[in-house]
Amino acid sequence: MTAALEMRGISKSFPGIRALADVDLEVRAGEVHAIVGENGAGKSTLMKILAGVYQPDRGTISLEGEETRVSGPIDARRRGIGMVYQELNLVPDLTVAENIMLGATPSRLGFVRRRRLHDAAVAVLDAFDARVDPSAILGSLTVSQQQIVEIAKAYAQRPKIIVLDEPTSSLSEHEAQALFHIVRRMREDGIAIIYISHRLREVLDLADRVTVLRDGRRIETRESSGLTAGEMIRLMVGRELTDIFPKREVPIGATVLEVEELTRSGAFDEVSLHVRAGEIVGLAGLVGAGRTEVARAVFGLERAQSGAVRVDGVEVQARTPGQGVKAGIAYVPEDRKRDGIVPSASIKDNIALPVLSGLSTGGWISRFRERSLAREQVDSLGVSPPVIERAVDTLSGGNQQKVVIAKWLAARPRVLILDEPTRGVDVGAKADIHEIIGELAAAGTAILLISSELPEVLAVSDRIYVLHEGRISAELGRAEADEATVMHAATGEAVHS
Template sequence: MVQDVDHGIALQMSAISKSFPGVKALDGVNLTVRKGEVHAIVGENGAGKSTLMKILAGFYHPDRGSIEVMGTPIGVMNPREARDLGIGMIYQELNLVPDLTVAENISLGAMPRRGPFVDYRSLAANAKAVLKELDADIDVGTRVGNLSLSQQQLVEIAKVVSRNPSIVVFDEPTSSLGDKETRILFNVIKRMRESGIAILYISHRLQEVMEIGDRVTVLRDGSNIETRDVAGITPDEMVRLMVGRDLTEMFPKLDLSIGDPVLSVTSLGRAHQFEDITLDVRAGEIVGLAGLVGSGRTEVARAIFGLDPAESGEIRVRGKAVRIRSPREGVSAGIALVPEDRKREGIVPDLPVRENFTLPLIGRITRFFLILAGRERATVQAFADRLNLNPPRIERPMGTFSGGNQQKVVLGKWLLAKPEVLILDEPTRGVDVGAKADIHRIIGEFAESGGAVLMISSELSELLAVCDRIFVLHEGSMVAEIPRQSATEESVMRAATGQVYA
């Protein structure tokens, strides 16, 4: 640990402006970050946070403004030059190569060599050393594509830490981490801060900002709103500054009439993932599926939808037994899945919003194999307006939208398909407070119309607020069914950690 850290200015971004066709992403933004501090940046999706950080990383060039790193003015730079300046980026959307090993990913772009050949012994040793520092128990020879999402996030962090950066940006780093991994990450960030590294921390989880941050800058609509010491602000004040209004109820829960079972799962099993899973979801009901990372929550959801079919057990939809061996059969049975990883499984980034919306229902907007363009545009535009898509431009490529708006489209395209059962795997992961409220409103409206919702979330506060019942998994087994009136964070965590629920 380094003592007497110099708390001088590490980064100065002044009057940064950036426009894209039809959108002004940043308008004169100023940001000052000191050495040895955690500077949080908060704002709604589309506020300009990621654009500002991509300018810092050299992926975008500002239209106007200046940047100084460690007191030195920086001109136009590319990502490699930014990295050479000691700027490290850890993105919410992972930048790993699935077919390479953990060790190869950690040293990607800076492979140790012995003559003309890669020094694989040094490669493995370097990876083991940095993973040990992160307290991450991951085999460095494992193919990254075989790791869980939380393990991949730790590899992403290790990749940056291994390069001894002076400024590190964490963009929603805990969005796919469990409690244990989050604690490890926070310990790493604290050690970085103590050694004088400047940390920029972007998160929609405001309690994390309160715990780990020293100062916080709020952005709204591409402009600075305020910079404050974290000790002098509350989460409620941050929300008001972010959205420009009070959000009196983040998780609105409608008092709905509960009907007959729509989805019934009995003794569902898949080798080495989960066994003997029995649950039901009724019309007008939102049922939670809770558990720690690795408990089998996502695997159960994927099996019900047909992505990774169950090997035993029975699934019924409105009392009728259905055979689901593929997503096509899942959709035919009236089941829709909003996946955990929207980038890889939920969207086609290069296609416009319009085409992303209509992928699951192409048969409804065609006649004699021709797409009815007018019907398609009118249908999608109406739904985009209902979802508060920002900006509501359905011809823009999906990849140019913020994460929260992408998630709205993933949810909206399945609602357009009019399913009986809606399975949501981390539906608000990496989503800002305003978009989160929109998504919960839409989920509530679907349940109100008689739909059945099965919802996975790592945020217990979210499950407790919106769910009528919560099923809890532990190591692939169903260990508890907790009614709304009895559900507390303590009771859910007790079951999730394998203790007896009472």
């Protein structure tokens, strides 16, 4: 059978960096071919070459057996290559139908043919059994629905090859099932699907074959049947990682954080929880259940209408993040690029931000103390490369996340709220970040952990609160928590049982 795509001997270098070295990739029509590897392994560079964003230094691309040169993204689309990037590329103020048909809007004499536009979008959505209103404004949809629209837009172009880059990174495992149905439907249609994900379990469930990249080289391509997550990790990182989410047993102390009947209309209602010193408490639930909104209200980013927050028994009036920090609360947000870092600023400047007043005398910042603090945090957390003057946006995702954590650790918080701390980072960085979390718990920090990756929550939490539609639907001890129990509570089934 002729492969839908063959990339042979692909090499690409940037100033001072060899991104790809003689990489081969073959993808067949009607298969899901996963590409896995740590951040910086070359996955994105390889896909940008396929999309025509970059031109390779060496190597060839063949589509259906015919060697070709992809001159740019428009040429890629014309040749039947569809790209769905991790960052959604949609227009929030347009309707679902208008987004799906972007670039191919039916018109006559300069006027949009609304009926044909609507019918074309409905046909695409029906092909996926997607329950999305084509006339709805895109910005009113949930993240998972917008992800479906993004894939539908690519599918509407009748591609022969579709690249899905981290399509479930913003979805809970429950919501990801709808996306998997769409991927399988596209596979039945004979589309060649390239699937990039750090979630190894879904790779094994979905992919027919898996290609592993490491340090810009193809390490191996294997059939997924018989392949284990442990083997993939060993191939990806070149070493054994026996426990991606290590759980360190530490003494649990007195209650540090108390949240009592916290309410904000339309977001969450009468949420009560507590976290003790040295304890890691998971906050689970589907996307949209109110997890992030609760975290932001506790920290002071959003104002609750009623309820109370206490740290070490003292009520906190956290109406601004500054007040939250002063009370001993730190918050690592789910979107590190938008809310967690100043991308163009240096590692040193980012780490110093929450504690500038403590580094100043008479309004003047002590550059020596600023550098010493940054050096201490970078060495402690293993930020790589350990160059404190380097801009944060030049680091890998995992190292950017370490900088966000370092920034808040410099403030020495009593309570650390971690919202999706390992989203979009590779397995090596996940293990590093969880080692850091374990050390913080051992030092007596009270940790509230939010994650859409259920195995992560189950593995590291001492207790778990589950949110359903803005309310706590279950509180589970470590011994009684499993995936089925959490999902029952997250979907509301436990509420009515």
